[in-house]
Amino acid sequence: MKQTAVEWLIEQFWNNEGMLTSKKLEKALEMEKEQIIDAFTKGNRLDVYDGTETSAEKYYNETYGGNK
Numbered sequence: 001m002k003q004t005a006v007e008w009l010i011e012q013f014w015n016n017e018g019m020l021t022s023k024k025l026e027k028a029l030e031m032e033k034e035q036i037i038d039a040f041t042k043g044n045r046l047d048v049y050d051g052t053e054t055s056a057e058k059y060y061n062e063t064y065g066g067n068k
Contacts (some may be wrong), residue, residue, distance in 0.1 A: 005032035036060055 003011070009028040013020055037056040 005029070005035060033060060034065075036064070 003059050005028045009020070009024070012024050012028075016024075016057060040056040043048050
């Protein structure tokens with residue numbers, strides 16, 4: 001089964017004795033973004049949001065404040 005970004009980050013935390021690097025945090029944020037975009041795309045096959053044409057990337061940026 002695929003891990004969520006949070007599950008992956010927790011695993012990294014415990015495997016590194018409570019230490020996390022900024023690189024690992026950035027990777028977790030990127031994983032989270034990809035998971036949100038994937039869920040939006042799968043849940044919205046017609047790619048319509050709020051009655052207007054949009055994309056999963058646009059949805060993510062509008063909802064979560066851009067390129068996080």
